Amino acid sequence: MTNTYIARCKTCKTATRIHIAQSEDYGHLNLQDLQDRLRLHCVACHRDLTRSIVKVDGRFWAETNCTSRCRNATGADCTCSCGGDEHGATWDGIFIAA
Numbered sequence: 048m049t050n051t052y053i054a055r056c057k058t059c060k061t062a063t064r065i066h067i068a069q070s071e072d073y074g075h076l077n078l079q080d081l082q083d084r085l086r087l088h089c090v091a092c093h094r095d096l097t098r099s100i101v102k103v104d105g106r107f108w109a110e111t112n113c114t115s116r117c118r119n120a121t122g123a124d125c126t127c128s129c130g131g132d133e134h135g136a137t138w139d140g141i142f143i144a145a
């Protein structure tokens with residue numbers, strides 16, 4: 048089980064997608080605690096994005112084909128045939144394993 052998060056840089060509009068495996072260290076943390084533990088900087092301009100992190104909330108919806116709109120998304124909500132797996136995939140960046 049992996050949680051996916053996206054943070055969008057307001058300065059340069061680049062986003063970063065983060066995957067965090069459920070673990071003792073991070074998996075149980077709520078968003079507030081996660082922001083306190085994690086330091087996240089924009090890959091392009093190095094601005095601090097820690098407070099911009101949102102958790103991807105994917106819901107499987109077979110009738111909505113997964114398109115670039117989903118892969119380029121920077122928001123939290125996903126209702127799509129990928130069930131959230133591809134949501135914001137364009138921005139894939141950081142993987143934190145359990």
Ligand SMILES: [Zn+2]
Pocket residue numbers: 056057058059060061089090091092093094
């Ligand atoms: Zn930036």
Ligand SMILES: [Zn+2]
Pocket residue numbers: 112113114117118127128129130131132133134
């Ligand atoms: Zn999708």
Ligand SMILES: [Zn+2]
Pocket residue numbers: 116117118120124125126127131133134135
């Ligand atoms: Zn999506």
